[in-house]
Amino acid sequence: MGNREDLMAGAKRCLYEKGYGRTTARDIASASGVSLAAIGYHFGSKETLLNAAMIEAIGEMGVALGEVVAGANEVSDEPEVRFAAVWNGLRDVFVEHRGLWAAQFEALAQAAHAPELAQAFAEAQKEGRLGLAALFQGLPEVPDTPEELARGSFYQTLLAGYCAQWLAAPELAPSGQDFLWGLRLVSDSVFNPVEPGTATR
Secondary structure, eight states: OOOHHHHHHHHHHHHHHHOSTTOOHHHHHHHHTSOHHHHHHHHSSHHHHHHHHHHHHHHHHHHHHHHHHHHHHTTOSOHHHHHHHHHHHHHHHHHHTHHHHHHHHHHHHHGGGOHHHHHHHHHHHHHHHHHHHHHHHTOSOOOSOHHHHHHHHHHHHHHHHHHHHHHHOGGGSOOHHHHHHHHHHHHHHHHSOOOTTOOOO
16 A cells, blocks of 8 residues: 555655645655555545654754754854854755745644644644754753743744745845844843943944
């Protein structure tokens, strides 16, 4: 009836090339080299397969993110320099995985009308936040605590916002220095307010 791994690989290829909404069961079958019936046999539906492929592909992209962070940690002992280096390094990850980022935004827009998809994203949300918290600290994992979830939520928000800007206009996406400057300005305005216009880059 076909190979489960082949179907996953084919579904991921379709997500990158065609996106979430435009991928049909026939597209997946063709990309996988298996019959249409194999999708139902192994996954029950095209949607279940695409959701599983999306989560797995995001995990694989997380490996690429980890490599960027590891590289940034070798750049300098200074946290600020490493922080900027991470966001500069992510540009290459966005280029390589552009199709997947676009598919994620497309899928999120459809989640309100697709309970199965919404559940898949919800289940991955907490794990993703803890994963990002660990990733940006250069740790293999972090405990499931409110502090680490808050840290992961912050990075998740930055990452999603960066992705949205990059997809809309790559040439206008912020650099690592832009991120660092913005972080400093916002932090100062929240925790150490100063008179408007006195902050320097």
